[in-house]
Amino acid sequence: MLDKVVVKHLRAFFNKNEALHDVSLNFAENRVTAIIGPSGCGKSTLVRCINRMHEVVPGATCTGEVMLDGEDIYAPSVDPVQVRRRIGMVFQKPTPFPTMSIEDNVAAGLKLNGINLARADRDRLVEQSLRRSALWEEVKDRLGRPGASLSGGQQQRLCVARALAVEPEVLLMDEPCSALDPISTARIEELLLELKESYTIIIVTHNMQQAGRCSDYTAFMYAGDLIEFGETRQIFTTPARRETEDYITGRFG
């Protein structure tokens, strides 16, 4: 199994505050890796370090290495903008651009990067991305409507389509289902299983059933430390560490 993303001795800070303490782990290609743990344990910070979104917050810094295909994305010669085009991200809250239609939202990543496609190519890309995010059938007759006119679950799948349209290699999902109802959540989970054929997926979740259902590997984090990392089945059935067992059985604290 190839490792698409390798994190080595990563430490992340908000000003003087250390949010991640020396985290090292590997994310396998074409697999879903879930990151679980209680609120504030550094899950989001970890994924945001992987596409250099962490540094967008004023005062946020990090040290260590994050390798994408063996190349350090924190090397001085690397432009964070290029990293983010290869590593897409879906956020907790659906964030369609309110001034754009459904199709413009999907094509936003290209348009805003100054890439102008021919009408036919653009239409094909929009359709392909919406099909991959399992939204096409629901919106194909109203692509010109505002993106914000969709339901929450549809908006989130629109955001997935928007991220896929840039053709990233890795997809980071930061609690993508926390604002969604169970039906929309199930759709996103089905989607994960389809998407991992072509992408490497890293998903942060509060929901342990979700991690159990759709991930191949699971990392358990607590208070800025990576406590345990392994195959999902093993983490959920025979965890090696006491803290992991306490957390997944709900006996925490």
Add this chain to the structure above:
Amino acid sequence: MKVSPAQRRHDSYRKIKSNLMVGLTIGATVVALIPLFFVLGYLLSKGAASVNWDFFTKMPVPVGQVGGGMANAIVGTFELVGLATLMGVPIGVGAGVYLAENRGSQLAQVIRFAADVMMGIPTIVVGIFVYGIFVKPFYGFSTLSGAIALAIIMIPLVTRTAEEMILLVPQEMREAALALGVPSWRTTISVVVRTAISGIATGVILAVARVAGETAPLLFTAFGNRFWSTSLFQPISSLTVQVYTYAISPFADWQRQAWAGALVLTAIVLAMELGVRWMTRGSARVAR
């Protein structure tokens, strides 16, 4: 549910108090609105009779002659305000974007403070300032200097509203664009400013309406002109200055025209404000 007599007394006392307070606030609202309607009504009664086709199309006539209009002053007001908008809006919006996107930086705090101070400066002081540094050393009274004075008054207003409107755009929207690999400058222009554009436009129009009513700074800069102004370096007439000149004159016909001018000016400003209402109807994000 059982309620004790003491509780009931307490409840009715509370309800009386509530009604009293509601009544007081309604009263205050009515009192606050009286001047508005009084001013509008008075203007209409005094000025409406003198507003006619000639008023919009004819030039001022010498004392003693009856008739004439304020065609040059109406055009002059639009010219001055238009020029001021061309100068003030790009600077104001640019500064507002900077303030919103670099909230914490030291420079931003200095600029924000300066903008607040500028908003408090009496507009006549702005007039004297432009007179001192521009009118006297260069071309004398001119359209350009009048527009500069108005632009100086507009800039802090536009800056602060643009900043507030941009701050209303959720941080998630910025991050969503950045995460797509969109460079930061492009995110600001194509996502953040574009999302806030209707609010920014509202701020701009309110600032335009505000300077359209300025008189004092124009006395020192655009000065006034009884004829058409054909160059940016000549004095130019404006409705406000014309109203001022006619209103303090001893001639009944001029005073009559001053009322008409005041009415037309008020109508223009009111139309702009109503235009803003119409443009932003149904959007709650514009808190003005």
